Amino acid sequence: MFNALSQQPVDKIMQLMHMFREDPREDKIDLGVGVYKNAEGVTPVMRAVKAAEKTLWQEQDTKAYVGLAGDPAFADAMASLVLGDAVPRDRVAAVATPGGTGAVRQAFELMLMANPGVRVFVSDPTWPNHIGILNYLGIEIVTYRYFDGETGAVDFAGMMEDLRQLRAGDVVLLHGCCHNPTGANLTLPEWRQVIERLNATGAVPMIDIAYQGFGDGLDADAAPTRLVAEFCPETLIAASCSKNFGVYRERTGILMAVAHEPAPKALAQENLTSLNRMNYSFPPDHGARVVTMILTDDALRADWMAELEDTRLGMLRLREALAGELQKLSGSDRFGFLAQHRGMFSLLGTTPDLVERLRAEHGIYMIGDSRMNIAGLNDRTVPILARAILAVGI
Secondary structure: OHHHOOOOOOOHHHHHHHHHHHOOOOOOEEOOOOOOOOOOOOOOOOHHHHHHHHHHHHHOOOOOOOOOOOOHHHHHHHHHHHHOOOOOHHHEEEEEEEHHHHHHHHHHHHHHHHOOOOEEEEEEOOOHHHHHHHHHHOOEEEEEEOEEOOOOEEOHHHHHHHHHHOOOOOEEEEEOOOOOOOOOOOOHHHHHHHHHHHHHHOOEEEEEEOOOOOOOOHHHHHHHHHHHHHHOOEEEEEEEOOOOOOOHHHOEEEEEEEEOOHHHHHHHHHHHHHHHHHHOOOOOOHHHHHHHHHHHOHHHHHHHHHHHHHHHHHHHHHHHHHHHHHHHHHOOOOOOHHHHOOOOEEEOOOOHHHHHHHHHHHOEEOOOOOEEEHHHOOOOHHHHHHHHHHHOOO
16 A cells, blocks of 8 residues: 555755754754744743643643533634634634644635635745645635735735636635735735625635734734624634744644624534544644633733734844845845835745855755745844845845
8 A cells, every 4th residue: 555655745844954954054044944933043932831831730630622623712712812803702613723734724624515616816925835735635726916026015916916816605815914925914905905806706715814913913913804804704714823822832723714694603613613523533722721821811911912022023123134234235225125024934035046055155044935034033143144145146
């Protein structure tokens, strides 16, 4: 049987991580892996997470399964965090999932259950795993223009032109904030135009929100998702706690289905719960319980929000420092878009050949499409990166 298996494509990020580890240069810089790191290159455990885990260790008296959909308190806490008061809680079906990736996978599975011929419109570019999972499930992908490599901003005119192809029953995959890999985001007026297009065509939005709190703040980052959920008849939302709570290895995520009528909401809940049962039965609980404890305790929540804000401002400061250093060295403001992007990532908009030169000549590692993780920088390495970018001719 095993001999009949096909060779799988190499994961580019995993390959890059291996190359970085094997590189003997002491001044090498890792801007590839999509994990937050502080100035010391460490992905820290947040203070509120440590405090909640200590309490949990002392007080938890069972490791029995939770429900198939996960702990209802986790769903309540996450619905409040992501949606605020945009829609009533009783219009939100929800299941806990193994991370944001699990939520994305369950959302795609739900689409197939509802419509085996579904088409999913995906931004060009997008997080590669979106494409990988869709291809694996055999779902038709339609790309829409998103990033303007010349300006480093969203190609909104191109995006809206491509969304003219939408038909009833199609799904449009959107990034709630901190677009991965580009860092370029729609404005709220642009989001309203997207909503109008969705509602005019009968297409359904799916929002992947993995970086809430990393861009302009918790509420500002959630504002587009709340707008879509409020004004579209149905919305799918895949949310991750990996980044904003730093619980990467706990695999903590949630999939929410918003419906403005009771009957479709109940059907969505029934089917989401069934999908959990078929794929992994009961979702992991440790990370979800820690997140719930933080969000429902005033002191823990305040400390978490303060640390998250420090993280956000630190990444924004690095963006501004890099854009400023490039302007100083080049005498041009053509890299100013780096300060306008939000979240961990920015797309330089250059060629794989020049990205390879950055690695070979300067020990700077980033994904071949020129996505770089801003959180991989610090005050010492910002000038080094700026000089290298200009040295290779980007």
